[in-house]
Amino acid sequence: MKPIQLQLKQISYSYNGEKQVLKNVNLDISQGEKIAILGANGAGKSTLFTCMNGVITPDSGEIVIEGKKITKKNKIELTKKVAFVFQQPDNQIIAPTVLSEISFGAMNLKLPQEQVLKRVYEAMEYMNLKTFENRTTHTLSGGEKKRVTIADSIVMQPHIYLFDEPTTALDPLHQQMLEEVLEKLSQQGKTILLSTHDVDFAYRFAQRVIVFYKGEIIADDTAETVFCNNKVLSMSNLKQPILLQIQHILMQKGLLKQCNIFAKNIQQFQKLI
C-alpha cells in the first residue's frame, strides 16, 4: 500500500455562503493512483479540483499534502505540488506565444532562467510541441491548445495532476493522444485525477472511481464495482460503459462464462471471449 499523498478531511465549500457545493468531503489519495471523478453537472467536481489545487480555500476542513497541513500561509505549497488543467484551454492560456505560455508557471516558481528554459523545452518535447515554440496562442487549434495547457502543468513538475473534463471538444485523435499522455504520466509515478462525463474513458483509464452527488461522495471504489452499481449510476445520471454492457449481455445470453473479470479495453475483451 502506497503512502497517502493528499488528504481531504471534512472539506466544505459554498459560493458566497449560499448553496453548499462541497459537503464534508473526505478523501485519501495515494501516490500513483489513477482516479476518475464522476457526477452530474453541478455535483461539485470542478470546485473540488480548485480546492485541491489551492485556488480556493475551503470554508471548513483540512487539506494535508505529503504530511504537511495546508494553511492560508503555505497555500502555495499545494499549488506547486498539484497542477490543474482547466476544461477550456481559452480560460487557461494567458500568454501571447506558446513559449511564453508554457514558461509562465515555471517563472512563477522563481527558478533560474536556464532551468526554466530547460523545463519548457522538456515539456514541449513531452507534448510534441517543439515546432510550436514561437506560434501565437490564438492561432492554435482546440487540440493544440489542450496540449499547450497540459505542457503548462508539466513544466511545474507537480506530484499530482488534476484534469477537468480533459476530453471535452477533442477529436478522437487528440483524445487518444491525451490518454497516452495520461498513461505516460502515470507510469512516471504521478498521481492523476480527472473529472469527466465520459464513462467509457473513465472506465478504461481509472483504477478508482469516485462519484459525487450534490457535493457529497456517494461512491468510492474500483471502476468495476462503481460501474456495476446501478443505484449510483442512476442517481448521478451516468450510464454503464459500453464494454461492460456488452459483457453483461453476453453473460446473460450464456455466450460468455459468468466471471468476475471485466475487460477494460478491446484487447482485454478479445482475450476474455
Add this chain to the structure above:
Amino acid sequence: MEKHFEQIDYFAYHSPFRKYSAMSKFIFTMTLLLLCLYFNNIAISCYIIVTMLLINVLKNNIKLYDYIVMLSIPFVFVFFGCIAIAIEIHFENHIIIYVTKQTVLKSICVMARTFGAVSILYFFTLSTPIYQMVFVFQKLHIPKILTELMYITYRYLFILIEIQHQIKIAAISRLGYCDIKTSLKTFSSCIANLFILSLKKAQKHYQAMEARCYTGELLFLQEKQYYNKTTTIKATLYILSILLLKIVLRGQAL
C-alpha cells in the same frame, strides 16, 4: 475593423523581419520618424513613402493591394484634414471660401509628412508582433501595470473576437439581423452578452493564473531574437540616404 486587426497581426507574425531584434526595429523606426517629422520636406516624405512601400511589398511579403487597403484607412482621415488646411474662410460682408497656392502647398506638405510617418509606423507594425512591442516597452521601463495590461488585452482581443463571431453567427442563423430594427436589438444584446462573458472569462483566467503560482506579476520567457549585422548596415545606409537627400535638397523650401 476586427478583420483588419487580425490581418495586421497575421502579417506581423509571418514577417521575415519578425526574428530580428524588436529593439533594433524600434530604434530604426523612431530615427526615421524623427527625421521625417523634423525635415518636413515633401521630397523626403515621398522618398520614405515609396521606399517603405517597396520594403513592405518586396521584403516583408505583403501584397501591394493589402498594403494600399491598409493605407487607405488613415488616408481618409488625413485627406479630410488636409482639405480643411487648404481651404481658407473669410467672414466679412460675405462668407468667402478660397484656396491659395500657399495653403494648397501647406496641405500637400502636411499630407506627405503624415503619410511618411504612417508608412514608417506601418513598417514597424507589420514586422513586429504586438507581444514583441510590449517587450520593447518593458525594456524602456514603461510601468509594469501598463505592459501587463497590454499582454492581457492582446490575448483578450482574440478571445472576444472569436466569441463575438460565434454569437453573431448564432444570431444570424436565427434571423437576428433580418432588418435594421432587429439588427440593432440583436447587436445590443450581443454586446451585453459579450460584456458578461468577458467578465466571466476574466474570472476564469485569474483562477488559471493562481493555479500556476501567480503572485501578482506576469512573468514569461521571451522569444529568441537575433541581431543581424547585414540588416543593421542596410538600415544605417537607408538613414544615411535620407540625410544625403536632405543635403542635396538644401535650400529648397519643400
